Amino acid sequence: MEISNAHQEINITPELQARIDELLGHYPDDKKKSALLPVLHEVQDAHNNWLSIPLQDKVAEILGIKPIEVYEVVTFYTMYNQKPIGKFMFEFCRTSCCAVRGAESLMDYTCEKLGVAEGQTTADGMFTIVGVECLGACGYAPMLQLGDYYYEKLDRPKMDQLIEDCRAGKIDLHKLAIRE
Structure with missing residues (x-):
């Protein structure tokens, strides 16, 4: 896993939380993990198009899953950025x-x-x-x-x-x- 030393402020705004809640509403309560990919997209979009380890940990917390379950997805798919990227x-x-x-x-x-x-x-x-x-x-x-x-x-x-x-x-x- 590539790890960036860049600092990233975690900012789950009320608007972002509402969008996450909307996505979670598409799945049964005991299947929140099913929303992982769309939630990662929303969170990445709201955080300058990259996902730091602390931000990935926050996604795991929101979904009630283990951080490793988020890391596995972020490191597998190239659409998730693990370090700051250009505009x-x-x-x-x-x-x-x-x-x-x-x-x-x-x-x-x-x-x-x-x-x-x-x-x-x-x-x-x-x-x-x-x-x-x-x-x-x-x-x-x-x-x-x-x-x-x-x-x-x-x-x-x-x-x-x-x-x-x-x-x-x-x-x-x-x-x-x-x-x-």
Whole structure:
């Protein structure tokens, strides 16, 4: 398990607690653990898109389960971040179709352009670049996921434009439009 030394304030606001309670309401009282994945999503979203160990412990407490049960899920699924990430996380698909269409070299290009290695965050906290397994858009390779949206048929000029749009504040992760 990767452990971050970064401090994270735990802030279960009344709004977040109401959302957690709503999610728990979908399951019988003795099956609260069934809500673990959606609760983790909500908690992560409310805490700068990452889950520290103390925050994972808080989720375990809320659900009445052992902390290890939360750790197992957080370390298994790549959608949960165990350390602080940039405002924009470029998740490059690097499996067969994307690799054949140049995803690795495009990810390398992006890392070089931003001055980071894969898995790192830029010094300004804007960008994190990671390679991920198949995102299921093989016909649109090479592609990446940013937030909940796919950017497809990428090349260097499109990547340059995406970075520029992020820096210029033109990308709102809560109101993204899919671009080709």
